[in-house]
Amino acid sequence: MSQSKHDGEPFEVQCSLGDLRITIAGPRDQATALLLRLTSERAEESARSPRTEGSFDLVSSVPTEVQTTESRSVIASSFQPCPRHLLAQSTRLSGSSTSGEDRIRRAWTAGQWAGAVQAGRIPTPNRSQQLDLRPRYYAIIKAQNLDTSTLCKSAASYWGIIEDLAKSNSISHSFPSEIEAQVYFAGAGVTDFEIRQ
Numbered sequence: 001m002s003q004s005k006h007d008g009e010p011f012e013v014q015c016s017l018g019d020l021r022i023t024i025a026g027p028r029d030q031a032t033a034l035l036l037r038l039t040s041e042r043a044e045e046s047a048r049s050p051r052t053e054g055s056f057d058l059v060s061s062v063p064t065e066v067q068t069t070e071s072r073s074v075i076a077s078s079f080q081p082c083p084r085h086l087l088a089q090s091t092r093l094s095g096s097s098t099s100g101e102d103r104i105r106r107a108w109t110a111g112q113w114a115g116a117v118q119a120g121r122i123p124t125p126n127r128s129q130q131l132d133l134r135p136r137y138y139a140i141i142k143a144q145n146l147d148t149s150t151l152c153k154s155a156a157s158y159w160g161i162i163e164d165l166a167k168s169n170s171i172s173h174s175f176p177s178e179i180e181a182q183v184y185f186a187g188a189g190v191t192d193f194e195i196r197q
Contacts, residue, residue: 072126075116082108086186089179096133096176103131107173107180111187114141114171118188128173135174139181141188143170149193151181157196 024034082105090100098106106128113125118141138158140150145161152158162168171188175181185193 070121072122075113075121076126079109079112082183082187086183089183092179093177096131098129098131103177103180104183106131107175107183108187110173111184111190114173114184115188117171118142125171131176133176135176137175137178137181138172139175139184139193140170140172141185141190143168143172149185149190151178151185151193151195153178153195153197161196 086108087101087104090104093100093103096103110125110128113122116122117125135155136153138152138155140146140152140158140161142149143161145163150161152161158172158174162170162172173181173184175184185191
């Protein structure tokens with residue numbers, strides 16, 4: 001993907017809104033302002049929708065200052081493959097048209113994207129493929145009301161932490177199984193997390 005040059009410095013940022021992938025290239029302050037406007041409108045729409053266990057798939061906020069010019073393809077190419085010991089847990093996953101191995105890889109990749117957001121490489125993670133199972137576990141890597149990463153075993157405890165999605169600075173993801181949530185944490189490099197019912 002090409003980068004535009006403005007004021008002598010190339011700056012490009014991408015975001016995903018639903019099924020759309022948007023690229024903004026130009027002066028850093030203008031591109032960041034537009035990105036924040038686009039994503040805050042999307043967050044406000046999400047906040048107005050009913051909060052049900054199936055009403056979201058991937059949650060993240062946009063930092064006030066974007067710190068990267070890396071493209072999503074460059075970031076994705078830097079991701080490590082899912083370790084075999086994690087893939088071995090796929091035999092414990094069932095009930096979906098998506099295979100257990102694909103679910104483990106999905107969780108690992110989502111964790112790698114979350115780690116890239118946490119490291120300031122990109123403002124938002126890529127959206128995960130939708131599953132045909134209802135989420136029951138909510139892995140939060142970062143949120144304003146948390147001191148440590150947290151695995152919530154209910155939507156109620158998740159929303160108790162996140163509160164207002166439009167104002168949240170969270171990095172989180174929901175999953176149908178605890179195994180997938182743990183793989184997500186591993187993919188993001190999170191080794192210690194607390195559990196809430």
